[in-house]
Each structure stands twice: as C-alpha cells, then as structure tokens.
Amino acid sequence: MLELKDVAVARSERILFDGLSLSLGPGDLATVVGPNGAGKTSLLRVVAGLSRAHAGQLHWRGRAIDEGDPVYGRERLYLGHQPGLKADLSVTENLRFLLQLQGAGFDASTLAACLAPLGLAGAEQRPVRALSAGQRRRVALARMRLSGCLLWLLDEPLTNLDIDGQALVAGWLDEHLAAGGLAMVASHAPLGARHAGRRLQVELGG
C-alpha cells in the first residue's frame, strides 16, 4: 500500500541517503534505525508529506502522493517531536480539534476509555500547560489511537515515556498491526512489539 521507489532525501542541499526502496502492506512494520544525523526524522517527514523527496517516488494505494492529498491526509498519521498541542487548551479541547482536523469523529466516551489506560483519567479538563512532557506525549498517543488512521508514522514515540507508557505503545502498535494497519517507526529504543506481520528494518547511514 505504501511504496517508496529510489527515494533520496536531502537536508540543506546535502544528500543524506539515496536509492531507498520499500514496500509496506497491511500488518507490516518498518523500523527506521541509524545513528544521529542519518536522516531518520527527514525520511519520516518526507513520507508524511512535510518535506519533498530529493528524488524518487512515493505511492499510497498505488497512486502517487500529491501535495495536500486528501485521501492520504485522512489515512496517514504523523507523530513528530512536537506533539502539536496548544498549552492554553484542555486535553479534551486539543484532542477534539486534532481529530476533527483529520476528519475523524470525536466521541467523549471513547476518549475517556482511551485516556484511562494512559493514566490521564480525570485530566480531561486540565490545560496542557499543567501536564509534564511525558503526559503530553501520552495525549499525543491518545490522538494516534483515536485517529482511525491506517498508516502510522511515528518519530521516536517512546521519548519521555516511562516503562508502563512504553509497554502501552508496544501493545497499541501490536493491535494496530494485527488489525491490518501499517506503521513506520523511527526509534532508538527497541519497541517490544510482538505483532504477527512482516517486520522490516531500514538502516540509514553508518
């Protein structure tokens, strides 16, 4: 479903890597590994559609991904270094906005069920300003879970998370892949997901 053909990624006119080809189908997980500066984040940003590839093509469902592609926009979720939360708004307000922006439905009871295992039950009305970095990351993970997106692009999803949080991400990733979802994850730490599908490793640099 997601195909990369001979993709080259450049940062500030410097080519980080080229000739990367990759094909992901339902249930597949691609982990992107490599030392700092190898281009893990740049690759994920290119796949997400935030940056342009220096060369090569990207296809989703057999069609080239256009700038601002509505189909791809609806089905792809990108979780970067910044969680994209407004500090002055509450957890619920932030999540409602991000889900509506993506064209996903918003339902208060589903939200509560999702926040409980994250340890955020009762924090729905609290402003994001009052949350710790780990808790903010957890709010971003709630969005990932509720988005209903088919393709998850996660850049260092375990940052700032404690052991429980990391296990929760692994569990959700497993569920997502088992349900036929796709994921591309850049992570320094092992993910610990046990899923059944194909597991690819993209090694950059070195």
Next chain:
Amino acid sequence: MSGAWTAAAALARRDLRAALRRWGELALPLCFFVIVLTLFPLGLAPERDTLAAIGPGVLWVAALLASLLALETLFRGDMDDGSMEQLVLSPQPLALLALVKALIHWLLSGLPLVLLTPLVAQAFYLPTDALWVLALALLLATPTLSLIGAVAAALTASLRRGAGVLGILVLPLAVPLLVFGARATDLAIQGQSAAGPLYLLAALFALAVTLAPLAIAAALRISVD
C-alpha cells in the same frame, strides 16, 4: 466537503479560545495604538488646526503599525508547538484553514482597532460625519491588511527573528491601503463624498480575500519544510 467545514469551524473555535485565554497579548497592539496616538498631540503643538490637519494620516499610520505588531504572533505559536505540521498534513484544503486563521486574527486584532478609533479620533478634532467614514474605511482596510500580513507572516514563520523582516515585507504592500484610507478620511472631513476611495478599499479586500489564502498556504508549506 462537510469535513472541511467541520475542521474550519474547529480551527476557528480553537484559535478564539486559545487567544482569549491569553487576552493580555491581544491588548498589547491596542495599547500601542492608543499610546502612539496620544504622543502626537503631546509632541506637536496641541492646536486644533494642526491636529485636524495631520489627524487622518497619523491615525492610519498608527493603525498600520499596531496591526503589524499583532501579526508576528499569527503563526509563531503554531510553529513552536508543532500544530502547524498537523495543519499542513490535514486532509483539509490548507488555503481554507489559512483563511480561517487570518480572519480570526482580524477579529481579535483588527476589529478592536476599528472599534477603538472613533474614541481616539476625538483627540484630533475629527468631525462626527468623518468618524463614520473613517470607521468604515478601517473596517475595509484592516481585514485586507490581516490577509496581506498573513502571507508575510507565513513566509517568515520559520525565522527566529522575523519581526523586522515582516515590517519590511508588509509596509510597502500596505501603501495603497494608507493612500486610499487617508484620502477617504480627508474627503469626509472636507464634507465631500468619500465613495471613490471606499470602493477601491473594498476592491482591494475582494482581491486579498480570494488570492491571499492560496499564497499563505504555499508559504506555510515552505515554512514547515
């Protein structure tokens, strides 16, 4: 398409809420506007003829500068917390989201300026009839300024110190607004019809509201890259 309107409404609600919870930042350009205007009667001779003569020009220049002050924060917050990435990645037309952001920005910074102007204009002995024309001209010019300014703010959003560049980009483009706006006010003070410059201001607004969102969207894509 209904998803796009839901998203646009959600964005409008979010921006309004976030801004009203930081109302101090909203008041800043307004205070600047009032202070600059009170400096003129103090700095120049506070004579009726002098002040009435320079009044329209001074009001318009002060309004332009105050709007400029508010523009810098338009995309800054979204760039810093990563929500700009999510706006760009959303399946909704980015030009629509850009238009919503610019109009909410006008509602919170331009409209208060328009409402404040009849009060501060008293310091310049503006006749009451001219006040209405001045308010109407500002009502037409400030949204145009917000839209033009948003293009420049989007281009400079990734710069750490974008404020100076922003002024250099926006002020030359605001010259037509200043010329027609001050002219309309002048004509009204002389008791003549100000319809001509007002129509031109309306035309500029129509141009900006149709073209600026596309330019803002393109500039935002460059800025997040």
